[in-house]
Each structure stands twice: as C-alpha cells, then as structure tokens.
Amino acid sequence: MVHALYEAQRVLQPNGILFDLRPAPVHRRIGIQTESGVQEIGAMREDLTDDYVANQAVKQVVREGLFKSEKFTQFNCNRVMDGLQEFQTWLLEFTTLGREHSSGHHWLSERVERAHHAIHGKKKIIVYSPLMLRLLRKLEG
C-alpha cells in the first residue's frame, strides 16, 4: 500500500493534493426504509484488517514528511435498493471484496428477507456505508 502512496507522491506537482477515499473502519448497517421511517435490521460483520493497514500506510508517509494531512471528513455513501434481488446481488459482490468476515452473512440475508416480507407498503433496503475522506498535501520530502 505504501508503494502506491510513493508513486502518487512522485506524479503530483509540488503542493499537489492526494485524496484518500475509502470505507471507514466500521461495520455497515442495513435498514429497511418505509414511509414511516427506517427499521434497522442489523450490522455486517466485516474484516477491517485492511483498513487498519491502510491507516498505517498513510501514517508512514506523513511521518516520512512526504505528505501533510490537512483535512478529514466522514460521511455516508449509502446503497439504496428497491428489492431483495438487488440486495442479494450486492451481498454476493461484497463477498468478493475481501472484507467479509469468515462467519459470512447468511444470517443477515435471512434476516433482511424476513423483515422485507413482513413490512407492507412502499419500502427500500438501505446499506449505510460510512466512507472517510482525507486530504493529504504533498510536501517536498
């Protein structure tokens, strides 16, 4: 990871900006939104090891004087799905990202399905996905 940061530093102009945008090291939450509000279904169990390793890589290039960390924010980048089929497809893709905990998410899939069938009227499935964004300023390291 740190090598990618070195490479970005190389191609940036003096005083250039590197944005590090990625999932925050927290577990995504799943909810079903209806006209009366959101019913929370559960939180995913994710392997956050890579997130912590990435944080360490950023700390390393800051410590080496290659970048200065100037700004940081965290926000939700939600996935909004009309039905169960989209949720199942998304969950399947999620397993390929390498973030899935070894215990899997069959339990969550079943829980969402039960809740989705139990709730009548207009509804959407929402995956609350917190992202973090850091602005790193290139220094002449």
Place this chain on the structure above:
Amino acid sequence: MALRIDPEKNEVHALKAMTDWRNKRVIEIGCGNGRLTRRLAYLGAQIIAMDPDRKLIATARKDLPARLSDRVRFKVGSALDLKYPTQTFDIAVFSWVL
C-alpha cells in the same frame, strides 16, 4: 428494480468542499466503472482515470457521456506503476485503493 449508490451525492459534495476542481489535472486511481469519475468531470476537472480491471474500464468508457469525452481518459493500469512523468498532476484520487 434498481440499486442506487449515494443518491444524496455525499461523496462528491465532500470532495467539492475540500478543493476547487475546475481545470485541475487529476489522476483517479481505482476508478472502477467510472461512477465517481463522471461526477468529478462535472466539477470541471481534467481526469486520467485508471483501474487494473479491463472489464470495468470498458464499462466506464461505454457509460461516459459524450459531453465529458474531452475531459476524461480511461486507462487500464496499476497504482504501483503510474506511467506518467514526475510532477504531472495537481490532484490524485485514491478511490478505495488503500
């Protein structure tokens, strides 16, 4: 039936709040299917957008609106070996790369 990612556009709002993107030379690393690339291009950036996945790059090229075609170039490539000279870009964006 549909899946919408970030319908509130929180992602691009956060990026817009942090800097002025107009006419900036940007390299986006890990652009995937170009979803964020298109949003950054609408902010006025000139973007080289890269991803190691050829299929995603093909999708990104296909989905790029014609009016953005002079602002965006999609390339297959790795974050570990950027084929550009030193000090080429004003901004680098790591999209879920680290």
